[in-house]
Amino acid sequence: MARVAVVGLGAMGSRIARRFLDAGHELTVWNRDAAKAEPLVAAGASAAQTPAEAARQAEAVVTMVADPEALAAVTEGPDGVAAGLVRGSVLVQMSTVGPRSLERLAAVVPEPSLLDAPVLGSIGEVEAGSLRVFAGGQAELVERWTPLLETLGTVLRVGPVGAGTAAKLVANSTLVGVVGLLGEALALGTALGLPAERRRPAFESGEYPPRFSVSLARKDADLILEAAAQNELDLRLAAAAREWLADAERSGRGVDDYSAVLAEIVGRASPRQ
Numbered sequence: 001m002a003r004v005a006v007v008g009l010g011a012m013g014s015r016i017a018r019r020f021l022d023a024g025h026e027l028t029v030w031n032r033d034a035a036k037a038e039p040l041v042a043a044g045a046s047a048a049q050t051p052a053e054a055a056r057q058a059e060a061v062v063t064m065v066a067d068p069e070a071l072a073a074v075t076e077g078p079d080g081v082a083a084g085l086v087r088g089s090v091l092v093q094m095s096t097v098g099p100r101s102l103e104r105l106a107a108v109v110p111e112p113s114l115l116d117a118p119v120l121g122s123i124g125e126v127e128a129g130s131l132r133v134f135a136g137g138q139a140e141l142v143e144r145w146t147p148l149l150e151t152l153g154t155v156l157r158v159g160p161v162g163a164g165t166a167a168k169l170v171a172n173s174t175l176v177g178v179v180g181l182l183g184e185a186l187a188l189g190t191a192l193g194l195p196a197e198r199r200r201p202a203f204e205s206g207e208y209p210p211r212f213s214v215s216l217a218r219k220d221a222d223l224i225l226e227a228a229a230q231n232e233l234d235l236r237l238a239a240a241a242r243e244w245l246a247d248a249e250r251s252g253r254g255v256d257d258y259s260a261v262l263a264e265i266v267g268r269a270s271p272r273q
Contacts, residue, residue: 001023001024001025001026002025002026002059002060002148003025003026003028003057003058003059003060004020004025004026004027004028004058004059004060004061004062004148005027005028005029005030005048005054005055005057005058005060005061005062006020006027006028006029006030006054006061006062006064007029007030007031007051007054007055007061007062007063007064007065007074007081008030008031008063008064008065008066008070008074008095009029009030009031009036009037009040010036010064010065010066011123011210012064012094012119012122012123012126013031013062013064013065014036014039014040015123015126015127016062016064016094016126016152017029017040017045018040018043019126019127019129019151019152020148020151021040021043021044021045023151025148025151027040027044027045027046028045028046028047028048028054028057028058029041029045029046029047029048029054030047030048030049030050030051030053030054030074034047050079050084051074051075051079051080051081051084052078052079052080052081052083052084053084054081054084055081055082055083055084055085055086055089055091056084056086058089059088059089059090060089060090060092060145060148061081061084061085061089061090061091061092062092062094063075063081063091063092063093063094063095064094064095065095066095066216066219067095067097067219068097068098068100068101068104068223070095071093071095071097071101071105072101072104072105075091075105075108075109076108080108081109082108082109085109085113089113090113090114090115090141090144090145091105091109091113091114091115092115092117092145092149093105093114093115093116093117093118094117094118094119094133095118096118096165096168096169096172096216096219096220096223097118097165097223098165098169098223098226098227099162099165099166099227099230100226100230101165102116102161102162102165103162106161106162111137111138111161112138112141114137114161115135115136115137115141115142115145115161115164116135116136116137116161116162116163116164116165117133117134117135117136117137117149117155117164118133118134118164118165118167118168119131119132119133119134119152119153119168120132120134120168120171121153122211122212123211124211125153126152126153129151129152129153130153130154131152131153131154132153132154132156133149133152133153133154133155133156134156134158134163134164134167134168134171135149135155135156135157135158135164136157136158136159136160136161136162136163136164136165136166136167137157137160137161137164138160138161139157142155142157166227169220169223169224169227172217172220172221172224173224173235173238175217175258176217176220176221176224176238176241176242176245176258177237177238177241179217179241179258179259179261179262180237180240180241180244180245180261180265181241182262183244183261183262183264183265183266184265186262186265186266187265187266187268190266208253208256208257208259208260208263209257210255210256210257211257212257212258213254213255213256213257213258214245214248214249214253214254214255214256214257214258214260214261215249215254215255216258217245217258217261218242218245218246218248218249218254221238221241221242221245222242224238224242225238225239225242244261244264244265245258245261247261247264247268248260248261248263248264251264
């Protein structure tokens with residue numbers, strides 16, 4: 001069993017921490033809102049006062065936060081994870097961020113101590129232990145920590161540090177593009193008079209319980225377009241999908257599941273009478 005710390009206890013981080021705890025690992029947790037750590041502490045985890053303190057108590061520190069700004073906040077500075085890493089320990093960065101954010105992280109955490117390991121999947125997959133972990137890092141380091149990460153799902157080594165982040169952005173570019181195209185297909189079907197019973201139940205009910213929120217999907221679309229711009233790529237379909245997500249967010253759907261963009265698109269359709 002390993003000594004593990006999880007920094008960031010949102011919808012995904014709290015469930016990742018629970019799986020480690022249930023597997024018998026010694027767990028330390030930290031979250032900006034300390035109240036989110038209380039259920040895990042009640043179940044046997046220890047709470048740290050800072051990310052650095054969490055890192056000092058662990059062999060492996062997992063970060064799972066919302067965006068690049070949050071990652072910088074929990075990893076840098078005197079209270080950050082990087083300041084607390086001990087010799088031989090590893091930082092497993094599982095948040096969805098962009099290449100620039102990962103380069104910034106790699107500048108403060110030496111590569112032999114860094115795994116770039118974002119995940120494909122959401123709440124149901126982490127609870128079932130069926131995530132796909134896109135692991136980027138030295139082959140020996142990935143091999144060493146695969147048994148721990150297999151607590152969460154299937155580990156796929158995709159290359160050196162940076163490759164995990166790249167693989168996650170590629171995967172999410174498909175996700176945000178498909179949901180936008182589906183919404184436009186639904187709008188076209190509505191305009192052409194197709195019966196409503198052919199639509200999915202969530203679309204008909206108008207209820208979108210959050211698994212992967214509109215706001216997070218829009219954030220990921222921003223990261224995809226930023227990476228494309230850095231490489232002088234023209235991703236016009238991804239840009240259009242991003243605009244639909246942004247429209248849904250501006251309409252107050254930011255905390256809804258990203259599939260709520262379907263209602264946003266159909267709602268804006270103006271079929272001819």
